Amino acid sequence: RKEVEQDPGPFNVPEGATVAFNCTYSNSASQSFFWYRQDCRKEPKLLMSVYSSGNEDGRFTAQLNRASQYISLLIRDSKLSDSATYLCVVNGISFNKFYFGSGTKLNVKP
Amino acid sequence: DAGVTQSPTHLIKTRGQHVTLRCSPISGHKSVSWYQQVLGQGPQFIFQYYEKEERGRGNFPDRFSARQFPNYSSELNVNALLLGDSALYLCASSLDRPSHIANYGYTFGSGTRLTVV
Numbered sequence: 001r002k003e004v005e006q007d008p009g010p011f012n013v014p015e016g017a018t019v020a021f022n023c024t025y026s027n028s029a030s031q032s033f034f035w036y037r038q039d040c041r042k043e044p045k046l047l048m049s050v051y052s053s054g055n056e057d058g059r060f061t062a063q064l065n066r067a068s069q070y071i072s073l074l075i076r077d078s079k080l081s082d083s084a085t086y087l088c089v090v091n092g093i094s095f096n097k098f099y100f101g102s103g104t105k106l107n108v109k110p
Numbered sequence: 111d112a113g114v115t116q117s118p119t120h121l122i123k124t125r126g127q128h129v130t131l132r133c134s135p136i137s138g139h140k141s142v143s144w145y146q147q148v149l150g151q152g153p154q155f156i157f158q159y160y161e162k163e164e165r166g167r168g169n170f171p172d173r174f175s176a177r178q179f180p181n182y183s184s185e186l187n188v189n190a191l192l193l194g195d196s197a198l199y200l201c202a203s204s205l206d207r208p209s210h211i212a213n214y215g216y217t218f219g220s221g222t223r224l225t226v227v
Binding site for chain 1: 166200
């Protein structure tokens with residue numbers, strides 16, 4: 001079983017839509033969780049950390065469910081510029097190693 | 111301030127050759143991690159170095175090696191290249207304080223795109 005699993009998509013949504021991605025992880029001892037964004041042929045960039053109580057950054061909301069071992073990312077009022085691949089990231093047993101999901105591709109259409 | 115810098119940006123090698131990739135972390139960051147990203151997949155952890163010592167290793171063959179220098183820059187070496195080594199190689203920089211990593215994650219360089227033919 002992979003350490004981190006994501007639905008690869010693509011998710012094709014119109015501008016202004018709300019879209020949600022989920023990600024499951026296998027190591028119940030994981031402590032750090034992140035969402036990264038990766039544009040085509042570019043490096044991943046940190047979008048937001050995911051905290052136990054859930055957190056929001058503008059149109060983006062991240063949630064953590066430890067009991068079910070999944071994290072989610074909600075994007076409200078989608079913009080064309082949100083089109084990218086969203087990578088779920090979870091740390092391993094130590095902070096020295098992070099596991100990435102394969103990414104979920106989002107296409108926001110006019 | 112410069113971000114994480116990697117060189118070269120692109121590289122084409124033939125099977126069996128050796129390659130060296132280079133990374134300079136953000137100023138003040140003491141930890142460097144290397145990741146391999148094959149097309150269509152998420153990055154896979156290769157190594158982490160801190161204070162010139164290996165702190166973590168992923169599931170990669172011994173053909174992959176790395177080192178860190180006193181100025182915290184790092185090299186990733188791959189011997190006996192295979193076609194399957196074609197990928198984007200990413201270097202990630204961090205302060206390596208657990209609280210920092212836990213809250214802020216890593217900052218990646220723009221990567222070296224290696225093509226093995």
